[in-house]
Amino acid sequence: MSAETTAEETPADLARGETAGRARPWTLALACVAMFMLMLDVTVVNVALQDLRTSLGASFAGLQWVIDSYTLALAAFLLTGGSLADRLGRKRVFLVGLVVFTLSSLAAGLAQDVVTLNIARGAQGLGAALLFSVGPALIGHEFRGADRGKAFGLFGAIAGLALALGPLIGGLLTDALSWRWIFLVNVPIGLLALAAGMLWLRESRQPATHRVDWFGMLAFGLGLALLVLGFLRGESSGWTSATILGCFAVGVLLLVAFVLIERHLGDRAMFDLSLLRIGTFSGVCLATLLSNATSLAAVFLQLSYVQNVLGYSPWDTGLRLMPMMMTLFVVSAVTGGLLAKMAPGVLIGLSIAFIALGMGLMVLVHPHSSWTAMLPSMIVTGIGMGLFNPPRAAVTIGVVRPEKAGMASGMGETFQQVGVAIGVAAFGALFHHKVVVAFTASQAGSALGGTAHTVGQAVATGGTTTLSGSVAPGQLTAVTEAARSAFVDSLSSVMVLCAWVAAVGAVIAFVWIRRRDLHESAQAPVAAD
Incomplete structure (x- = not known):
């Protein structure tokens, strides 16, 4: 250390620098652990939905609520979570989120009916809202410039890893133990993260505070x-x-x-409307909403196809989803290095364009196709999803000064979860309607007379796996064939619609998202767009 440096730096400065140096890796690690739990809960739940249906007697709408009760609470409280974090302290709100998420995971694992499960899932969503909104803000507070891009790259890679391992973990736990363990596994992880957070996270807040x-x-x-x-x-x-x-x-x-x-x-x-006047912020929020509304709804429907039409168990379903999830993980792991080299609008636009193309490739799936017909769709979609999250998170908080990162992160995550909630509900309802109409209009459906609509609803909920107990043996073959065609044709048409909606999101990203709108703390030393 030079004499000049020694003269300028006081012991307090050195102590603060040492504390910051220790806090950064722990902050990144804890944000990644929280994201891992939250993203894991998305995919492990999806592969266990059909076991939930049989175990708890849930309807198709009940299965949608398993996802939407979580995302609704998540979306509703994200803004409040980000706002509270800025005002009360990000460490404090993050730790409260861990406590709520861990306890509600325990309640979900012990639920005895679908109503109790969905209430617990709503509480999970509340805890997840606090974690989702604060995690990126904690990273943004500790890291600057190119280091921030690398940190968000790792953050996105961990999210991708959770999505990649989710189907396998969910399938393994469901087949080997019970669907309950997809929730109970969060309890020990949450307790360890809580202890580490209390010891190592640094507190940060926005000085100007207001009421909630x-x-x-x-x-x-x-x-x-x-x-x-x-x-x-x-x-x-x-x-x-x-x-x-x-x-x-x-x-x-x-x-x-x-x-x-x-x-x-x-x-x-809690929702700073002035941020929406920034083209980049509006662009990333709208692109996020459209991308998530389509891609997560598509995954929900694809998993239903693999389990209810192709007849695979949760573990086998998880294995067949691995091409998409591993592609997602690998791509997200290398995307952090692209944040400082590519214009953010180009990177986010390309990611959503890949997602749109991947969903459109589901037209390659026909009523008698094997699961391998989904491979082109899964791989291309995986590329897009892997490219998407790191730049989305970085751009969302990059348009504001660091002390307002909590609000910006909460707003961005709100658009993300609103997209999931509305997308799963709307595209799921459209799919359900198309299956019922297509089945009742078929020759086999017409032969069932007044029971055709009821059987069609069963097909939309459980595919062809539920027909043997509701159709006479002499009609079973023809009804199964009609049900398979109705299911797959409806899936293809909804996926094409999802692709067009996502394509609109890609255009918005290309046109609206610009590096020059980013705050100086988020700027990396690269050439202008």
């Missing part, structure tokens, strides 16, 4: 819940019924009220 925006949170959460409820119940209650139209109307009105509340609160709002 409870009215805004209530309007947003209820509005979103009513929209999703309308999609989930539309098929059974009737799309033009007073109940469903009322859900959509009141949901939209509450979301409009939410915008008005946030505008009235100004800088005290």
Whole structure:
């Protein structure tokens, strides 16, 4: 150390630098562990859905609620989580999130009916909201410039690893033990992460604090819940019924009220509307919403096809999903190095374009195809999903100064989870409707007379695996053939629609996301776009 350096640095400065040096790897590690648990819960739940259906007697809408109760709570509380983190302290909110997520995972693993499970999943979503919103902000506070890009690259790779291992872990736990262990496995991990966080995380907050925006949170959460409820119940209650139209109307009105509340609160709002005037922030939020609405809905439907039509067990389903998940992991692991070399709009636009192309390739699957017909779709989709998350997370918080990273992260993650909740509900409802219509219109369905609609609903929920107990033996072969065709044809048409919606997201990313909108703390030493 030079004499000049010694003269300028006080013992307090050196102590702070040493503390920061120790905190950085622990901060990154804990954010990655939290992300691993949260992303793992997405894919392990998906492969266990059919076991949940038989164990708890859940309907197709009940299975959608297993996903949507989690994502609804996640979306509803993300903004509050980011806002609370900035105001009360990111370490404190992160640790509270770990406690809530761990306890609710225990409750989900012990649930005896689907209603209790979905309540526990909602509580999981609350804990996940705190972790989702704070994790990227903790990384953004500790890392700057090119180091931030590398940190987010690792962060994205861990998320990709969780998605990659999720189907195998979920299949193994479900087949070897029980579906309950896909939730119970979070308990020891959460306890260890909590102990490490208490010891090693550094506290950070935004100096200017305001009261929590409870009215805004209530309007947003209820509005979103009513929209999703309308999609989930539309098929059974009737799309033009007073109940469903009322859900959509009141949901939209509450979301409009939410915008008005946030505008009235100004800088005290949990949703900073001024950020939406930044083209890059609006672009990444809209692109994220469209990408997640389509890709996660597509995975939900693909897993249903593999298990309910092809007849694979959870473990075998997990194995057949590995080409997509391992591609996702490998690509996300190398994407961090691209953040400083490529324009963010180009990188995010390319990622969503790959996702759109991958979903479109599901047209290669026919009623009598083997699972290998899905390989082109899975690999191309995996490339897109692997490219997507690291630049999305970095750009979302990169447009604001570091002390407002919690709010920006919460807003970005909200668009992500709103996309999942609405996408799974809307595209799942469309798929369910198409299967029922296609089956009842078939020759075998017409021969069933008044029971065709009921059998069609069973096909949409459980594929061809549930037909033997509901159809006469003499009709079983013809009905199974019609059910298979209705299921696969409906899947292909919904996937094509998903591809077109995702393509719109890619165009938005190419046009709106620009490096010059990023805050100086997020700028890397590269040439301008």
